[in-house]
Amino acid sequence: MISYKELGLVNTKEMFAKAIEGGYAIPAFNFNNMEQLQAIISAAAETKSPVILQVSKGARQYANQTLLRYMAEGAVEYAKELGWENPQIVLHLDHGDSFETCKSCIDMGFSSVMIDGSHLEYDENVALTKKVVEYAHQFDVTVEGELGVLAGVEDEVSSDHHTYTKPEEVVDFVTKTGCDSLAISIGTSHGAYKFTPEQCTTDPETGLLVPPMLAFDVLEGVEKELPGFPIVLHGSSSVPQDEVATINQYGGALKAAIGIPEPWLRKAAESAVCKINIDSDSRLAMTAAIREVFATKPAEFDPRKYLGPARDNMKKLYIHKIVNVLGSNGKAE
Ligand SMILES: [Zn+2]
Numbered sequence: 001m002i003s004y005k006e007l008g009l010v011n012t013k014e015m016f017a018k019a020i021e022g023g024y025a026i027p028a029f030n031f032n033n034m035e036q037l038q039a040i041i042s043a044a045a046e047t048k049s050p051v052i053l054q055v056s057k058g059a060r061q062y063a064n065q066t067l068l069r070y071m072a073e074g075a076v077e078y079a080k081e082l083g084w085e086n087p088q089i090v091l092h093l094d095h096g097d098s099f100e101t102c103k104s105c106i107d108m109g110f111s112s113v114m115i116d117g118s119h120l121e122y123d124e125n126v127a128l129t130k131k132v133v134e135y136a137h138q139f140d141v142t143v144e145g146e147l148g149v150l151a152g153v154e155d156e157v158s159s160d161h162h163t164y165t166k167p168e169e170v171v172d173f174v175t176k177t178g179c180d181s182l183a184i185s186i187g188t189s190h191g192a193y194k195f196t197p198e199q200c201t202t203d204p205e206t207g208l209l210v211p212p213m214l215a216f217d218v219l220e221g222v223e224k225e226l227p228g229f230p231i232v233l234h235g236s237s238s239v240p241q242d243e244v245a246t247i248n249q250y251g252g253a254l255k256a257a258i259g260i261p262e263p264w265l266r267k268a269a270e271s272a273v274c275k276i277n278i279d280s281d282s283r284l285a286m287t288a289a290i291r292e293v294f295a296t297k298p299a300e301f302d303p304r305k306y307l308g309p310a311r312d313n314m315k316k317l318y319i320h321k322i323v324n325v326l327g328s329n330g331k332a333e
Pocket of ligand 1: 234
């Protein structure tokens with residue numbers, strides 16, 4: 001058993017309380033490899049933003065959970081080396097699917113876990129989440145629960161339609177489980193293909209496709225029931241159209257992909273939403289940069305020559321999200 005405190009990590013408690021108070025949100029970026037982690041940490045250190053490093057079940061399978069844990073420990077030291085005196089870094093399990101998975105992460109140094117029982121019957125979700133909370137809280141590890149189902153595909157998590165969170169259930173759920181934050185479903189969705197062009201309308205001024213509006217009334221209903229309680233939004237990538245265009249220009253074959261407009265996320269960040277999950281956007285930024293090198297310098301075969309530009313492009317994206325969308329810059333001096 002290793003405590004996250006020994007690794008220099010923090011849980012989400014204090015940073016969420018400050019984020020709600022201050023009207024901003026903490027970025028939760030998924031990572032699977034070194035370049036992504038370097039980009040996240042250098043972006044957070046440069047902007048002095050608290051940051052949540054997320055590891056999904058797929059990432060644990062891909063990169064090995066032991067290695068990921070040591071990478072997070074290294075990330076804290078790296079942040080200090082970059083001149084960030086008090087790095088506020090959380091290592092979080094994204095979409096924990098069982099008590100055993102959550103326990104194994106807590107035992108090896110994660111400071112926060114999500115238990116996703118959103119696909120279960122309500123009472124089973126309550127029981128599972130409560131069990132994880134009881135274990136986690138012994139070690140001061142924070143727990144994110146979920147009510148409502150998001151559409152889309154993320155690793156093994158997939159659903160073909162939304163089920164919005166019912167505001168009338170949230171008080172009961174939070175009281176019974178004791179969870180520290182709650183992921184809700186208000187129309188965001190997992191993956192790069194959140195909406196088809198047919199589901200969108202065209203903005204007459206810009207000509208851009210606009211997806212169906214998020215259910216801000218559901219968010220407001222939840223906030224009313226649970227004043228000051230930390231709310232989480234999954235599936236909140238915006239699918240930058242310039243990255244999609246670069247990928248397709250250099251041999252990619254992405255279909256029309258539409259994400260959540262950033263002003264909507266900005267609006268959510270100003271509310272009780274204090275954690276916004278972004279994964280697909282960084283995948284797109286990485287792929288775009290690599291494709292460009294492969295297409296324009298076909299003789300190149302040093303991985304640093306294409307992973308380096310990929311890292312730079314992801315860092316640019318993370319800084320943009322922190323400063324222009326979440327507003328978390330300067331909140332962890
Ligand atoms: Zn998710």
